[in-house]
Amino acid sequence: MNNTHPEIETISAYLDGMVTSRERAQVEQHLASCGACGEITSRMKTASSNLAALGKVQMTAQEQAALRRALLGATKTAASGSLGFGGRPAGVTSRGWSFGRLQWSLAGAFALLAVAVVGFAFMRSIPDTNGGAQTLTEAMAPADRSAAPITIASDDQIRDTVLALPEVKGSISKSTAESGPPAQPAPEAPALARTDASRDSAAAQSADDAESFATGGGEDGGGAGAAGGSGAFAGAATGGHPFTVEAGAACAGAIAATQPGPLEEIAAREISYKGRQAWLIVYGAPAGSSGGFAEIRTFVVDPADCASLSGEALERAFLSRYSFKP
């Protein structure tokens, strides 16, 4: 053992304490005299520590509520023995819902051969009558409209939180309808303009998300959408504290003044951002003559800062900012 480097698996298992006492002694004896293996061990230990330091991603309160509604609705369906094709309740997952509908549509198509008009009506009624469970997307929308603050524990939750807002979904759906061809599978036809090679990966990710939301394109997006204006604050009024409609509108105006180019307000929410109350304000940067939005810009700001600061001082006070292509 002393003359032979330990296998990489052995070093890794040694770091996890998953070696026998004999192996452990051999590895330690070897490491004491081998700089190369010592370096590998150190690097693997660092890689492991760095990964652990990423931490455990938590669900937001909205995601938990939506999941609970969808699942517990589904259990009622399951208990009644009325599962859909393949034993899966129709309308349970955002993407599975589409699959379920397709199957029902095929069934409806056969019915049309026999009874065209009745079959068509039946096919349309199936999603509402079969599952009884909400899609995740459907379940999410009412949660967004509640007065319960959104919780964002880390910046990597911002994008998905923003995309889950019904106003934003409405804006993106409208944007896609106005500016692009009919939705196609993202891998073949990304819906995003790629500005340079370095952004391809991020663009493809965004295209994928756009595809996800296109699945729920038939839903009511929430009304405010690209229209912006006061409608953006439909869910923001919670009263009795700094997060009023008026304060939100004023804050949105102050933030917009710090940004180049025209922006349309899409949504504003009271959120809990890393443990502190804050505004989450979402804008769309108009795409120009093609319609829709070229960019979604999101800002997280303390309401006190928003009320007391302006210009560059306000910009420096942003708790977080995030932009992405719709």
Added chain:
Amino acid sequence: MRDPDLEAQTDELLVAAFVESKDERALEVLLARHESRVFGIAYRILGNRADALDATQDVFLTVFRKAGSFRGQAAFTTWLYRLTTNACHDIGRRKARTPLPMETLPNPPGAGSGEMDTRLGVEQALRALPQDQRVAIVMRDLYDLDYEQIAAATGVPLGTVKSRIARARRALAGIMDDSRGMEPRSGGSRLRKQR
């Protein structure tokens, strides 16, 4: 309303309570107890919240539907992790796409700091791993599962788990070194005999 009596029950007894008496409160307790863990594992494996949410939903739907087939011969969490692995595998296969680098914040607080760069580098390196290695290393280093639990969750022998974790760690170290301009190590999984 949470039921303290149910909250005190083991996972296995909660499953039994649901199977025997169709007590949905038992399912709610199971959900509350495990949803974040399932979601977190799925997020790190799949790389985005939407897919992780779908995977979490698939996992608990299966739990609810197939609770009757759970015999209690293994721990409930073993079954849960197996379902999580399967759900992630199914979603990954359905989407048939390569894991993508994490979208980056244009001006995140702390951007340019060593800590943030390291974090972004680790996340990108993690997503570049083959899924079998990513599953193993996420379960081990982020969620502290032991090798036996990972083997049970993934349905592979212990030696395979050991190998996947080792290769994932070496790849993570190598990718991060690349990002710092250092040469990655060459060679296979075994080290050469010392001269």
